[in-house]
Amino acid sequence: MSLSEEWIARGDRHVAKTYGRYPLVATRGDGCRLWDADGKEYLDFLAGVAVNNLGHCPPKVVTALQEQAAKLLHCSNYFHIPAQIELAELLCAHSFGDRVFFCNSGAEANEAAMKLARKHSREASGQDRFEVITALASFHGRTIGTISATGQEKVRSGFEPVVPGFKFVPFGDLQALRAAVGPNTCAVMLEPLQGEGGVNVPPPGYLAEVRRICDEFGLLLIFDEVQVGCGRTGRLFAYQYEGVEPDIMTLAKALAGGPPIGAMVAREKIAESLGPGTHGSTFGGNPLMAAAGVAAFRTILEDGVIENCVAMGDYLRERLEEFKGRYPIVTEIRGRGLILGMQLSVEGGEMVKEALRRGLLINCTVGNVLRFLPPLIVTRQEIDEAVDILDGILAEQ
Numbered sequence: 001m002s003l004s005e006e007w008i009a010r011g012d013r014h015v016a017k018t019y020g021r022y023p024l025v026a027t028r029g030d031g032c033r034l035w036d037a038d039g040k041e042y043l044d045f046l047a048g049v050a051v052n053n054l055g056h057c058p059p060k061v062v063t064a065l066q067e068q069a070a071k072l073l074h075c076s077n078y079f080h081i082p083a084q085i086e087l088a089e090l091l092c093a094h095s096f097g098d099r100v101f102f103c104n105s106g107a108e109a110n111e112a113a114m115k116l117a118r119k120h121s122r123e124a125s126g127q128d129r130f131e132v133i134t135a136l137a138s139f140h141g142r143t144i145g146t147i148s149a150t151g152q153e154k155v156r157s158g159f160e161p162v163v164p165g166f167k168f169v170p171f172g173d174l175q176a177l178r179a180a181v182g183p184n185t186c187a188v189m190l191e192p193l194q195g196e197g198g199v200n201v202p203p204p205g206y207l208a209e210v211r212r213i214c215d216e217f218g219l220l221l222i223f224d225e226v227q228v229g230c231g232r233t234g235r236l237f238a239y240q241y242e243g244v245e246p247d248i249m250t251l252a253k254a255l256a257g258g259p260p261i262g263a264m265v266a267r268e269k270i271a272e273s274l275g276p277g278t279h280g281s282t283f284g285g286n287p288l289m290a291a292a293g294v295a296a297f298r299t300i301l302e303d304g305v306i307e308n309c310v311a312m313g314d315y316l317r318e319r320l321e322e323f324k325g326r327y328p329i330v331t332e333i334r335g336r337g338l339i340l341g342m343q344l345s346v347e348g349g350e351m352v353k354e355a356l357r358r359g360l361l362i363n364c365t366v367g368n369v370l371r372f373l374p375p376l377i378v379t380r381q382e383i384d385e386a387v388d389i390l391d392g393i394l395a396e397q
């Protein structure tokens, strides 16, 4: 038995079976590379599903964690936490936001956003506003509240009854959105570019018109940037692509360059509705994660990460487009920056497994969209290497 096989057998006995795991036992990472327990090397174009935006073990994040770990690991939010304050300052200085609530995951950030939207809308309108309109094919998390908000039947199935107060409309359909607004609506919550739902880019002008509809009916606009924030689309935040500002934005995944963190960013007037005692999280904005967040955010701002994302995003797209002409099963390449999807006319699951065997990590969403999420520090050479592996696989289909 190899070391990997031993770990997999042990994991099979006691770890919850909530994931369809691939036979890779991850033990070490560096930049865009990952190694398994037997020393096999992989080129990582999944990046922890858009978490490792700075690559594996980004040196500044590692140093910040080591220094903070030696000083203070945890401290209650009853007290003031310098790293949390610094990260909030950075997020507000570089976004529409004025105030940040910290938590530990994307789902928790969306829970905070939905709680704030309900409470603020009731206070501001004096009416019973609680309903949130979200999109079909969306993904907002796995808690009871966020599966209720997610426009995919498969994530809710078996867990009903879900939380009431959600309406779903097709992503990109303005007429349906208008028609869904009712007297109880408080907010519209959208991913500015859908990730899990198949890398769906909004139609031109859609987000701007959604903003107008929200203003017309006095609704809050929430952008779930958990996957596409922090530089992934070639902008610091995906909303900046079209210059459409939300009232509330949620972040997680890449925010601390690997360690778990979540954040809800809101405008001052709205954030006021969450006063002392209304919401909280034991670990949220904890010194260790916040220190990693400050280091990761500074790296994105200062080290040319977004510029590289734009240039390498263009290059990867160009290389993937070549497949469209050569292989009839490749029907479309879409996305922004370094979140790219390759629409296939066939199921993609087996191709993901073959890529893994050949040392390339990618994944497949909605059955037939290969998704590419390399670290934003990826190089041309690494893209060429990944494209060669894919080429070999496509040639055999």
Ligand SMILES: *Cc1c(COP(=O)(O)O)cnc(C)c1O
Pocket: 104, 105, 106, 107, 108, 110, 139, 140, 141, 142, 191, 195, 196, 224, 225, 226, 227, 228, 252, 253
């Ligand atoms: C991953 C993701 C979430 C959930 O984040 P968790 O940290 O897994 O709770 C929410 N929204 C979007 C858009 C995501 O991609």
